[in-house]
Amino acid sequence: MTNPSLDAYQQVFGMAGLANRAGGYNGLGIQLQEQLQYDLSFYFNNVPPVKIMGQTTPSTADPSVLPVLGSWELVWGPALIEEKDKKGIPTGVADNALYVVKSESVAFPGGPTLPTYVVAIAATNPSSLYDWETEDFSVAEVVNWTTYNPSNFAPSAYNNTDPYISKGTATGVSILLELISPNNAASPNTTxxxxxxxxHPEPGTAIIFCGHSLAGALSPTLALYLKENKDLNAFGVTLVYPTAGPTPGEAKFADLFNSKFPPLPPGWQQQTGTYQSWNTMHWNDLDVVPHAWTVSELAKIATIYGQATTNMTASILKALQKMAISNSSSSGASYTRIQNQSLPGQLQHTSSSSITIKTPPQTLQDYMLQLSVQHVGMYNGIPAAGTNPPVNGLILPQPLPKPAVKLVPGVTAVTEFEMIMKIISQIIGWISSQYVLVEKENAAQNVEADQ
Structure with a gap:
């Protein structure tokens, strides 16, 4: 078979994006899992049939996919979880998701051709308040990595000696390790x-962990945990390809990850593309998400798209920035990126659904639409729409082929605009809930300074 048009980095990034498909739907957990599995059957071979959708045999990848993505087989999952909110009510969305695929032959740029497994982890679901509160924003408390047990952990005071990760990262990794492949999925009833x-992989077999956004923090952390736990000893090469991720931990954790996962295995040659580094977090410099949680980077987010032209929008963005810095700083740990590579973003003036984006932002919607385009579209490529020409992505030239939309009974699709409005309402709610606490803390600090 001819090599696919996407190189190994791009293939892995594309598969991380496929894990995010569950975030585009509402429904019950079992329905969302079936929907994700059905969607994956367009891209991969041997996806077990989703009988409710009329499938009777394992899948064969669509002919439009093979020349682009190559030939991959689903070997575990997909598994996902629908959490419950603080009142015990199911969220109605996929809060975390994960699957594993295998290819018999992947040509690594600057390296050998190897059998390869890819562990693809889903990003933040924009509609999941659980993701936002419990995983993304939960950075005010930290967990000691040297004693971290995913099945039983608690935050502790930062001692400035050991490596630490955020409570949110610790929670996310714990959830991923508890996911069980369902009865109807690949390798059922296993974690x-x-x-x-x-x-029992062939000698030299590679395994790659990948994920975007929230999973840009979870994928390196999960890989490091499994490596230190000796769960990956059977593999000849272990790699990570995280993108657009916030920092999973502080400086000593970043140093630990960097020491265990150098950018290239021994003997491999460095490539020229800015996106072509393993074990490196790649991020668009106009993407807000990877500016978290390093304080100096958070100080840029209120005006990253220019100074807001209305006082209300400027005030909300300033409050958001202030809250984020306060959360990042409160534990005493200095959040630090793992080894990383910035990619040059480009401001966009329309969203993927052709909604006009004012730049600098006039409203919070303008800011969030730009954020959405920079956080997703600019990595994947933006197709031509109307008179707007296509925009090549920072990693993929253009998005992967998509199947015709066909929904599992009980599942509804979520539009981009609905996602944006949900994000806006969640962020405003988060600012409102935190603002009084921050102001009280500032007042106490001012009194202490006066004394």
Whole structure:
């Protein structure tokens, strides 16, 4: 078979994006899992049939996919979880998702051709308040990495000696390790660790962990945990390809990850593309998300798209920035990016659904639409729309082929505009809930300074 048009970096990034498909739907957990599995059957071979959608045999990838993405087989999952909110009510969305695929032959740029497994982790679901509150924004408390047990952990005071991760990262990794592949999925009724323990890969086989956004923090952390736990010893090469991620931990954790995961395996040649580095977090410099949680980077987010032209929008963005810095600083740990590579963003003036974006932002909607385009579209490429020409992405030239939309009974699709409005309402709610606390803290600090 001819090599696919996407190189290994791009293939892995594309598969991270496919894990995010569950975030585009509302429904019950079992329905969302079936929807994700059905969607994956367009891209991969041997996806178990989703009988409610009329499938009777394992899938064969669509002919439009093979020349682009190459030939991959689903070997575990997909598994996802629908959490419950503080009142015990199911969220109605996929809060975390994960799957594993395998290819018999992947040509690594500057390296060998190897059998390869990819562990693809879903990003933040924009509609998941649980993701925002419990995983993304939960950075005010930290967890000691040297004693971290995913099944039983608690935050502790930062001692300035050991590596630490955020409570949100610790929670996310714990959830991923608890996910069980369902009865109707690949390698059913197993966790990821159980699946890995049962493998007997050929010598030299590679395994790659990937994820975007929230998963840009979870994928390197999960890979490091499994590596230190000796769950990956059977593999000849272990790599991570995180994108657009916030910092999972502080400086000593970043140093630990960097020491265990150098940018290239021994003997591999560095490539020229800015996106072509393994074990490196790649991020668009106009994307707000990877500016978290380093304080100096957070100080840029209120005006990253220019000074807002209305006082109300400027005030909200300034408050958001102030809250984020306060959360990042409160534990005493200095959040630090793992080894990373910035990619040059480009401001856009229309969204993927052709909504006009004013730049600098006039409203919070303008800011969030720009954020959405920079956080997703600019990495994947933006197709031509109307008189707007296509925009090549920072990693993918253009988005992967898409199947015709066909929904599992009980599942509804979420539009881009609905996602943006949900994000706006959640961020404003978060600012409102935190603002009084921050003002009280500032007042106490001022009194202490006066004394």
């Amino acid at each position: 990821l660790q159980q699946f890995l323990a049962g493998l």
